Amino acid sequence: xxxxxxxxxxxxxxxxxxxxxxxxxxxxxxxxxxxxxxxxxxxxxxxxxxxxxxxxxxxxxxxxxxxxxxxxxxxxxxxxxxxxxxxxxxxxxxxxxxxxxxxxxxxxxxxxxxxxxxxxxxxxxxxxxxxxxxxxxxxxxxxxxxxxxxxxxxxxxxxxxxxxxxxxxxxxxxxxxxxxxxxxxxxxxxxxxxxxxxxxxxxxxxxxxxxxxxxxxxxxxxxxxxxxxxxxxxxxxxxxxxxxxxxxxxxxxxxxxxxxxxxxxxxxxxxxxxxxxxxxxxxxxxxxxxxxxxxxxxxxxxxxxxxxxxxxxxxxxxxxxxxxxxxxxxxxxxxxxxxxxxxxxxxxxxxxxxxxxxxxxxxxxxxxxxxxxxxxxxxxxxxxxxxxxxxxxxxxxxxxxxxxxxxxxxxxxxxxxxxxxxxxxxxxxxxxxxxxxxxxxxxxxxxxxxxxxxxxxxxxxxxxxxxxxxxxxxxxxxxxxxxxxxxxxxxxxxxxxxxxxxxxxxxxxxxxxxxxxxxxxxxxxxxxxxxxxx
Amino acid sequence: xxxxxxxxxxxxxxxxxxxxxxxxxxxxxxxxxxxxxxxxxxxxxxxxxxxxxxxxxxxxxxxxxxxxxxxxxxxxxxxxxxxxxxxxxxxxxxxxxxxxxxxxxxxxxxxxxxxxxxxxxxxxxxxxxxxxxxxxxxxxxxxxxxxxxxxxxxxxxxxxxxxxxxxxxxxxxxxxxxxxxxxxxxxxxxxxxxxxxxxxxxxxxxxxxxxxxxxxxxxxxxxxxxxxxxxx
Numbered sequence: 107x108x109x110x111x112x113x114x115x116x117x118x119x120x121x122x123x124x125x126x127x128x129x130x131x132x133x134x135x136x137x138x139x140x141x142x143x144x145x146x147x148x149x150x151x152x153x154x155x156x157x158x159x160x161x162x163x164x165x166x167x168x169x170x171x172x173x174x175x176x177x178x179x180x181x182x183x184x185x186x187x188x189x190x191x192x193x194x195x196x197x198x199x200x201x202x203x204x205x206x207x208x209x210x211x212x213x214x215x216x217x218x219x220x221x222x223x224x225x226x227x228x229x230x231x232x233x234x235x236x237x238x239x240x241x242x243x244x245x246x247x248x249x250x251x252x253x254x255x256x257x258x259x260x261x262x263x264x265x266x267x268x269x270x271x272x273x274x275x276x277x278x279x280x281x282x283x284x285x286x287x288x289x290x291x292x293x294x295x296x297x298x299x300x301x302x303x304x305x306x307x308x309x310x311x312x313x314x315x316x317x318x319x320x321x322x323x324x325x326x327x328x329x330x331x332x333x334x335x336x337x338x339x340x341x342x343x344x345x346x347x348x349x350x351x352x353x354x355x356x357x358x359x360x361x362x363x364x365x366x367x368x369x370x371x372x373x374x375x376x377x378x379x380x381x382x383x384x385x386x387x388x389x390x391x392x393x394x395x396x397x398x399x400x401x402x403x404x405x406x407x408x409x410x411x412x413x414x415x416x417x418x419x420x421x422x423x424x425x426x427x428x429x430x431x432x433x434x435x436x437x438x439x440x441x442x443x444x445x446x447x448x449x450x451x452x453x454x455x456x457x458x459x460x461x462x463x464x465x466x467x468x469x470x471x472x473x474x475x476x477x478x479x480x481x482x483x484x485x486x487x488x489x490x491x492x493x494x495x496x497x498x499x500x501x502x503x504x505x506x507x508x509x510x511x512x513x514x515x516x517x518x519x520x521x522x523x524x525x526x527x528x529x530x531x532x533x534x535x536x537x538x539x540x541x542x543x544x545x546x547x548x549x550x551x552x553x554x555x556x557x558x559x560x561x562x563x564x565x566x567x568x569x570x571x572x573x574x575x576x577x578x579x580x581x582x583x584x585x586x587x588x589x590x591x592x593x594x595x596x597x598x599x600x601x602x603x604x605x606x607x608x609x610x611x612x613x614x615x616x617x618x619x620x621x622x623x624x625x626x627x628x629x630x631x632x633x634x635x636x637x638x639x640x
Numbered sequence: 641x642x643x644x645x646x647x648x649x650x651x652x653x654x655x656x657x658x659x660x661x662x663x664x665x666x667x668x669x670x671x672x673x674x675x676x677x678x679x680x681x682x683x684x685x686x687x688x689x690x691x692x693x694x695x696x697x698x699x700x701x702x703x704x705x706x707x708x709x710x711x712x713x714x715x716x717x718x719x720x721x722x723x724x725x726x727x728x729x730x731x732x733x734x735x736x737x738x739x740x741x742x743x744x745x746x747x748x749x750x751x752x753x754x755x756x757x758x759x760x761x762x763x764x765x766x767x768x769x770x771x772x773x774x775x776x777x778x779x780x781x782x783x784x785x786x787x788x789x790x791x792x793x794x795x796x797x798x799x800x801x802x803x804x805x806x807x808x809x810x811x812x813x814x815x816x817x818x819x820x821x822x823x824x825x826x827x828x829x830x831x832x833x834x835x836x837x838x839x840x841x842x843x844x845x846x847x848x849x850x851x852x853x854x855x856x857x858x859x860x861x862x863x864x865x866x867x868x869x870x871x872x
Contacts, residue, residue, distance in 0.1 A: 360832040366752070416759045425805055426832070455836045457802065462839035466801065474800040491733045491797050541838070548843035551852065551860040558861040611870045621837030622844075628836075 107135055107185050110547040115188045117553045122191060123162055126151065130159040131183060134169060139182035166220035167342060190345055192549065192623050197348050201262070208253040211235060213262070213343060221266050221340040224297065228254060255296050261347045261382065264293045266340040297339055346386050352627055354381075357428065357447050360454075364426060368409065372417055373429070375402050376442055387638050389445040395436025426450060445635050452538050452632035455625060459541060460509060467492055468500045472532065475510060480529040501530060508540050535636055542629045549622050556615040563608050570605055573597055647674060651682045655692055655706050662695055662705030735781060736794050741803055743767070743775050744828040766807070766825040769795060795826050805829050842869045 107115075112135055119128040133149050134140065142160070146153045160181060163169035168188055171181050194217050202210035211231045216222060222230075228250045235245040257263045354377040362370035379402055380391035400414050409417075418440055421429040427446050433439035453476065461469035467490075474490050475481055481489070487497045504510045515527040560567070573596050580590060597605075654671050655663055669679050683706065686692045694704045744767055751765035773791040776782065798804040804826050811823040838844040842865035852858045860866065 356833075363830050363832050363834075366758075368758070413757055416757060420758055420762055425807065451833060454831065454833045455838075458831075458833065458836045459839055459844065462835060463845050469802070470797065470800045473802055477800070489793075489796065490800060491730075491737075491793065493730055544844075544849065545838055547849070548838060548841055551843050551863075552841065554854055554860040555863065555866055614870060618837075618841045621840050623837070625837040 108543055108546070110543055110550060111185065111189065112136065114192075114546050114550045114553075115185065117550055117557075118188065118191045121553070126155055127159045127162050130156060131163060131168065131188070134181060134183035135185055135188070139172065139180040141178045141180050145181070187345075189546075189626075192619065193627070195620055196352070196623065197343065197345070200348060200351060201257075205253055205256065208235065208250055209257060212250070212254055212257060216263060216341065216343045221342050223337065223340055224251075224254060227341065258294050258296050258341075261294055261344055263341050264344040265295070266342050268338065349627070349631070350381070350386055353444075353448070353631055354378075356451055356628065357442070360426075360447070360451060361421075361428060365420070365424070368407070369417055369421055371404070371407060372399065372414070372421070373442065375399055375404065376429075376440065378402070380442070387635065389635075390430075390432075390441045390443060393432045393439040393441050396438045396440065397436050399440070400437075448628075448632045448635045449534070451628050453534060455628050456509070456534065456537055456541065460504070463507075464500065464503060467496070468504060471497065471500055472504065472509065475530050476532045476534075480513060480531045482527065482529060486530060505530075509537055511536075535633065538629050538633055542626065542633065545622050545626045545629065549619055549626070552615050552619050552622070556612055556619075559608060559611055559615070563604065566601060566604060567608075569601075570597055647672075647678065648682050648685065650674075651679065652686060652691065655686075656708055658705075658707060660707060660711045662707035664703060664705055668706070732782070733794065733797075736776065737797060737801075739776060739779060739781065740772055740791070740794055741798055741828065743772060744798075744804060744826055748828045762827075766827045769824045769826065772826065792824065795824075798826075802831060803828060842866050 112132060115135055116128055116132045119131045123131075129149055129151065130145060133145060137148070140148075142153065142156060145160075146156045149156070151159075160169060163183070164171065164181075167184070169181050169183050171179050173179050197217060198210055198214045201213035205212075208231065211234055212227065215227055215230055215234075228247055232245045232247050232250050235250070236243075239245065254263070354374070357377065358370045358374045361373045376391065376394055376399060379394055379398065384391045396411075396415055396418055399418070400411055403409075403414070415438065418429070418431075418438060422431045422440065427443055428450075430441050430443050431438060432441050457469055457473060457476075460472045471486060471490050471492070474486065478485075478489070483498065483501070486501065487494050490497060492500075501510065505512060510530050510532055513529045513531050514521070515529060516522075517525045517527065573593060576593050577590060580593065650672050651668060651674075654668050665679060665683065668683075669676060672679070674682075683692070687694070690709055692706050693709050694706055696704055747767050748765040751761050754761060754764070769788055769792050772795065773786070773788045776786065776791060795804065795806070799806055807825050807827075808822050809825060810821060842863065843849060846852070846863075846865055848858050852860065852863070854860065
């Protein structure tokens, strides 16, 4: 873990869970897997607090544990999972676009609570939805359950590993920690529950203390004494599936930009057909015949078979090489070349960064060296048609920022500079890693700035909160208009404007964090696909 | 050549052999084995008789190469159409660049508007290098005569700009614009992603990014770039 990643993880943990969990979490990231005693000793916190912090972290799948031979249990932090916390808003938004408000709330509750049983989840979401509906209407549990079943069928939520049933029957001393197993077939199996009921509207104004670790709320929610039918079957959000969806979105928009709307719809259909059949990380989707694609096109698109064939041929012949033809049976078998797509998207990201940072002429030189693989100084000037002095300046600038590398090829064994070839080259993988590191640091900077802005105006925010609380209580007890006006005027106009500016700034910083996260996603997917191949 | 002796004849022969690439005075010395002073005298003599001329090379501006008087210097010496008097004409190249791109862009636009079946649409959005060359010649913005290879180098720079893509197709020998049985076709394209998220924040473009850390002189809390950006 680099310093930038550790900093980002620490900021995220602090924002979501508080100081103690942050301390434990960062300690685990820095030192790898450790037993409970050592953690308590090194961070100088009481074992009780360490236990509670670890509970929170394990509930959210951020820390895993392992039982070692001697019987000690060691805890290890999952760094990449920690960084996913940045992407939660994007997951929730995706669920909203696919399954509307019900899906959005289901995924949101699941992400905020780490793991939940289906019945508890359905009940909580129904309650929340009922609150937002008009008076007298309530949300039926059945509707929420059906959305949940759809989420499970498309693999967006999955079952958590369960305690292995054979353990209890083994003789001998009990294990210090249970081992969790999950059967591949059962991962998306929804238990047969008949949840009957409607959402309840909250009468009293319960204050959601946001400081409370979310894991504790799970214990409070089981108020009723009835046994829950699906006790022990917990569900979690399947982040890999969401990532697959984001990747598909990126591919479709790339095709739409390069070609036209219809081609992108065809590619979207192909990706949807291979959603469940292709494992994540595979270099190619399953081959799809053009007849199948024709049958699966969305009903709004009535294009004839020949036109579809033409589009497929065009896609296969395009220099981008996103779609390849793998055979001729069934009217032509087509695959989507996933690794190539990720490579092109990462390259486009790099080019865009070079263009914005150094200018379009530098971008020209960058693309030139990228295409020709290795070039001498003189050749760069000739091909790019840029005067020698400027070309030299730009090449050195990019070299100093590590976008371009220099390869020496000596003519003589003594490597004399006057008798060596110096070739410029671009290594996409290392440039992508460098850019990713920069992204992490940028996001950490943005979060810090946001916290700074909030802290600066803390006094003002507290004042406005107090005034709002006073107004609300006075409205509840039925006060007159004049009194309310008087209270509202406690906040002067410039202060009101300051609060507006603060809100705008915080929103802007939030939005830009999510934008940088998009870049992070593309680069991480590319690096992952490359390292798996090797 | 009356009035010249054997040495001059030898030097003249050497220069003639060099053809239109010219030859450097030191190379003449090696080939003829004559002392430096003699060579200089002979060269001055030949120049005054208007039999040879000196041409400055664009690669090394101090070097002078000698060639026969009535020969046109080769492209590698003068730099070809892009150099006028040893200066690289960047504005000229830029203008040509933009004109070619505009031509290809309008061609792609008309092809897209025509709304025919996709194969025809795509094929009509392509332009061969010969078409572009004819268009540029007709525009008449160039004082110098441009060949098809010159236009192809300009089109290549557009490819490196990411605005144009190229395919090579096989063509019959007789068709216009084909070279050695194939033709190069060019087409204007859009970039596949919009400007990426990182460059929309100040940190992505910050020149002092590596010096920035919390608690230092340059930190996110007192970053002037961020303050300016938040005020938009």
